[in-house]
Amino acid sequence: MPRKVVIKIKARDGAHDFSAPLNFGLADCCCLAMPLDMVPGKIRAVGSKPVREVLDGLEQMYEDLYGDE
Amino acid sequence: MGSSEGDNHFWQSWGDLWTDESPEFDNGQAWRKHFTSFLGVAPEEHWVFKGRRFKPWISGKLGAPGLFNPIVAMVLSRGGGLLSLYVLHLLAEKPRYGNDIMKEIEVRTHGGWGPNPGAVYPMLTSMEESGFVEGEWEDPKKRTRRIYRLTSEGKDELERIKEVMRPKLEDAIQVLRHLNADLDLDLDVEGGGYA
Numbered sequence: 001m002p003r004k005v006v007i008k009i010k011a012r013d014g015a016h017d018f019s020a021p022l023n024f025g026l027a028d029c030c031c032l033a034m035p036l037d038m039v040p041g042k043i044r045a046v047g048s049k050p051v052r053e054v055l056d057g058l059e060q061m062y063e064d065l066y067g068d069e
Numbered sequence: 070m071g072s073s074e075g076d077n078h079f080w081q082s083w084g085d086l087w088t089d090e091s092p093e094f095d096n097g098q099a100w101r102k103h104f105t106s107f108l109g110v111a112p113e114e115h116w117v118f119k120g121r122r123f124k125p126w127i128s129g130k131l132g133a134p135g136l137f138n139p140i141v142a143m144v145l146s147r148g149g150g151l152l153s154l155y156v157l158h159l160l161a162e163k164p165r166y167g168n169d170i171m172k173e174i175e176v177r178t179h180g181g182w183g184p185n186p187g188a189v190y191p192m193l194t195s196m197e198e199s200g201f202v203e204g205e206w207e208d209p210k211k212r213t214r215r216i217y218r219l220t221s222e223g224k225d226e227l228e229r230i231k232e233v234m235r236p237k238l239e240d241a242i243q244v245l246r247h248l249n250a251d252l253d254l255d256l257d258v259e260g261g262g263y264a
Contacts, residue, residue, distance in 0.1 A: 051249045055246060058245060059242055060177055060178045060179060061151070061238075062239070065154070065158055065231060
């Protein structure tokens with residue numbers, strides 16, 4: 001049985017392959033895609049919330065945590 | 070930031086290490102050692118970073134340890150460890166009780182985040198057991214409302230975690246901005262992003 005899978009993440013400059021554990025999920029893929037400016041598929045929502053809503057909440061949190069520094 | 074004194078700055082000192090050609094970097098052990106040195110406990114044992122989502126980040130087995138973003142994993146796992154950071158932050162402002170914390174998070178994020186009581190109350194209990202907060206019943210007889218205040222140990226922990234998390238949180242916001250922009254443009258990205 002293979003212990004790793006190859007994940008293909010589409011980016012604007014082409015596809016990139018990663019070797020990853022079998023239990024890798026969508027969240028993990030986003031983590032990999034993020035620093036390389038890639039798009040890990042079409043994500044409509046995070047949990048039950050639209051991405052825009054989650055982003056707004058996260059930005060508010062960041063401002064609250066680090067805004068004074 | 071409280072923990073950003075000179076050479077003790079987490080990311081600065083990690084960047085210095087990263088230029089080293091030590092063979093330790095091959096298996097992520099240098100990252101683990103650096104983390105342990107900074108936070109006083111191994112990453113997999115740290116209360117904020119326990120769980121499957123953090124394993125790739127902790128081990129560095131997927132390449133450079135910085136490649137994996139634990140904040141994004143937290144966000145896409147419905148809050149997770151990010152909530153603990155924010156709860157400590159709110160308690161640093163003033164003592165609060167559980168329901169107050171949940172309402173405050175919801176207000177400050179304009180309704181974007183509504184923490185689950187099933188996550189907040191066990192977390193507060195865990196923080197109290199760890200010595201990061203002290204709890205006291207508002208009315209010891211009725212025991213209906215427990216007020217939590219941050220201890221000096223909790224304040225130190227908050228500053229350390231904020232230090233580690235800041236660049237990751239910034240990156241997480243960036244990836245969500247990218248995602249949001251792509252959704253608005255409705256680009257056709259074939260095949261999804263994962264196997």
